[in-house]
Amino acid sequence: MLKAFAHQRLERLARDRGMPEEYLHELRVVSSVLPFKVNEYVVDELIDWSAAPDDPIFRLTFPHRDMLPPDVYDGMAALHRTAASPEVIRKAAREVHARLNPNPGAQLEANVPHHGEHPLDGVQHKYAETVLVFPAQGQTCHSYCGYCFRWSQFVGNADIRQAAPDVGRVVSYLARHQEVTDVLFTGGDPMIMSSAVLDRWVAPLLTPDLDHIRTIRFGTKALSYWPHRFTTDRDADDLLRLFERIVADGRHAAVMAHFSHPRELGNPAVRKAIRRIRDTGAVIRAQAPLIAHVNDRAEDWAVMWQRLVELGVMPYYMFVERDTGARSYFSVPLTRALEIYTDALRSVSGLARTARGPVMSAAPGKVLVDGVVTVGDEELFSLRMLQARDARLVGRQFFAHHDPHAEWLDDLRPALGSWWP
Ligand SMILES: *Cc1c(COP(=O)(O)O)cnc(C)c1O
Ligand code: SF4
Numbered sequence: 153m154l155k156a157f158a159h160q161r162l163e164r165l166a167r168d169r170g171m172p173e174e175y176l177h178e179l180r181v182v183s184s185v186l187p188f189k190v191n192e193y194v195v196d197e198l199i200d201w202s203a204a205p206d207d208p209i210f211r212l213t214f215p216h217r218d219m220l221p222p223d224v225y226d227g228m229a230a231l232h233r234t235a236a237s238p239e240v241i242r243k244a245a246r247e248v249h250a251r252l253n254p255n256p257g258a259q260l261e262a263n264v265p266h267h268g269e270h271p272l273d274g275v276q277h278k279y280a281e282t283v284l285v286f287p288a289q290g291q292t293c294h295s296y297c298g299y300c301f302r303w304s305q306f307v308g309n310a311d312i313r314q315a316a317p318d319v320g321r322v323v324s325y326l327a328r329h330q331e332v333t334d335v336l337f338t339g340g341d342p343m344i345m346s347s348a349v350l351d352r353w354v355a356p357l358l359t360p361d362l363d364h365i366r367t368i369r370f371g372t373k374a375l376s377y378w379p380h381r382f383t384t385d386r387d388a389d390d391l392l393r394l395f396e397r398i399v400a401d402g403r404h405a406a407v408m409a410h411f412s413h414p415r416e417l418g419n420p421a422v423r424k425a426i427r428r429i430r431d432t433g434a435v436i437r438a439q440a441p442l443i444a445h446v447n448d449r450a451e452d453w454a455v456m457w458q459r460l461v462e463l464g465v466m467p468y469y470m471f472v473e474r475d476t477g478a479r480s481y482f483s484v485p486l487t488r489a490l491e492i493y494t495d496a497l498r499s500v501s502g503l504a505r506t507a508r509g510p511v512m513s514a515a516p517g518k519v520l521v522d523g524v525v526t527v528g529d530e531e532l533f534s535l536r537m538l539q540a541r542d543a544r545l546v547g548r549q550f551f552a553h554h555d556p557h558a559e560w561l562d563d564l565r566p567a568l569g570s571w572w573p
Contacts, residue, residue: 213297292339347391407429
């Protein structure tokens with residue numbers, strides 16, 4: 153449920169920092185439909201209020217009217233102006249949720265494995281070697297990113313929620329799937345869980361029966377949104393001990409950190425957190441989607457990758473924004489994404505060129521936009537499968553007609569009679 157106090161708190165935070173009434177109205181309208189959440193660290197340490205509303209971290213975390221299609225915005229704004237009851241506003245919001253494509257990539261239908269007779273809720277097994285686990289207690293984040301495709305997880309509609317109730321069935325599924333080498337805890341953000349709860353999810357994997365699980369990954373934005381999780385939180389040390397136990401067991405502990413902008417790396421707290429995680433033997437890799445208004449300049453990526461390298465974090469993926477409710481607001485055309493990626497790559501050394509991108513995590517697999525090539529007198533996109541449901545297709549190259557407006561695989565058409573995923 154979108155809680156009233158959350159709206160009021162968000163509004164107060166923005167008002168107290170000088171945002172005008174005109175903006176506060178937008179904030180009320182948009183936040184009655186999409187979930188928002190910001191904590192004090194983001195507000196006080198990351199956002200530059202003198203630059204709001206154009207500040208990248210403000211854009212990442214606060215509402216903007218363009219996050220809703222214009223007709224939806226106008227309809228909701230009219231309800232707010234006529235002081236409709238909270239019940240009427242909630243009902244209208246639910247109708248909008250149904251329209252805004254809560255689970256792109258048909259993930260719910262296509263990737264939930266079965267164990268025995270029943271679907272294994274809160275588990276996705278799309279690529280043979282990696283199983284994603286969504287622990288029920290980890291289905292929120294320290295703050296929310298406005299573009300997040302997980303937003304359906306946060307609005308409390310049971311039909312569109314995916315969460316694993318406990319680790320027991322996950323363990324027995326993994327025991328029967330020897331091909332799985334990696335378990336990726338995701339969410340929401342698994343670092344929202346206390347260390348004791350996280351331990352209940354991780355420890356059962358560290359048994360000889362599950363010796364084929366070689367890597368335990370944690371997808372998290374806590375280093376950006378709440379680095380204190382790894383430093384001064386009451387159970388921060390217990391979390392680090394858990395990473396150490398994974399490593400001591402001979403397995404790889406991988407923190408898949410979400411960093412959107414170099415600003416997130418500037419604070420002493422995050423630097424200390426990175427240091428402490430690295431001291432456990434865990435390896436941090438960084439990934440993020442390319443987002444209009446947030447990190448759509450090559451310089452942002454070049455500076456971020458270089459700082460990451462200096463901090464001992466390996467750049468991993470640059471993603472293309474996927475089809476979510478607020479897509480048109482945040483999306484960057486593929487051809488522009490490729491330019492940003494290539495320009496960023498050119499201005500850093502090889503050590504900072506380890507991020508692959510731009511990558512679309514699409515229904516058939518992860519598709520890399522590898523370049524634009526000219527064949528005869530036609531420009532084509534050269535694309536490549538980095539991950540595929542069918543492992544035989546990994547590495548497969550294919551071609552599409554160049555289209556300057558295309559934002560996603562669905563917008564492209566095969567060229568040269570090319571194979572198509
Ligand atoms: C990206 C992704 C993975 C992991 O892929 P790697 O390339 O091994 O990091 C696993 N499952 C899903 C559904 C993914 O989208
Ligand atoms: S931290 Fe991750 S899951 Fe949470 S809102 Fe941001 S992108 Fe979504």
